[in-house]
Amino acid sequence: MEKIAIFPGSFDPFTVGHESIVRRATLLFDRIIIMVGFNSSKKFFFPLEKRVKWIREVFEDDDNISVEVHQGLTVDFCKKMGAGYILRGLRTSADFEFERAIAQVNKQMYPEIETIFLLTTPEHTPVNSTIVRDIIMHGGDASRFLPRSLNMNEFRNGDNGE
Ligand code: ADP
Secondary structure, three states, X not given: OOOXXXXXXXXXXXXXXXXXXXXXXXXXXXXXXXXXXXXXXXXXXXXXXXXXXXXHHHOOOOOOEEEEEEOOOHHHHHHHHOOOEEEEEEOOHHHHHHHHHHHHHHHHHOOOOEEEEEEOOHHHOOOOHHHHHHHHHOOOOOHHXXXXXXXXXXXXXXXXXX
């Protein structure tokens, strides 16, 4: 049976840390679906279409990695896509506590699902979307924290792509 993993997140924006987790996980799964969460009550900095477009660009040469938008519970999306795994990255013990609760609740809601955690590589541990957003908002150069294949001009000078 095909091993399909869902990598859920808001990816506001998608960083080198996210990219690294997905690329490392291709050794474990046949297919990875990056699920860009959509929540009408949550305010995002980058518009949904931009976040999706940027991730698609990063993986345009990878046939086994796709990007989808989903509004609602991750487990419902897993059922819809026939995925048996949720992929998450772990940076710190704070991540662990947060992720543990989500994974255990997901397991209760959908016992067939397994959440698989990959530990961040040391160089990506301090990278998070909030800091990258702050750098961009204040006109700084965040290029080293963003996937190489992306065109930095789209992010520069506080331009949020709208
Ligand atoms: P959420 O909105 O669910 O917090 P994020 O977009 O911030 O989603 O992150 C999605 C996933 O990527 C989470 O599992 C998070 O722990 C992981 N992640 C975020 N930044 C990094 C990083 N620098 N290295 C490894 N994993 C990361």
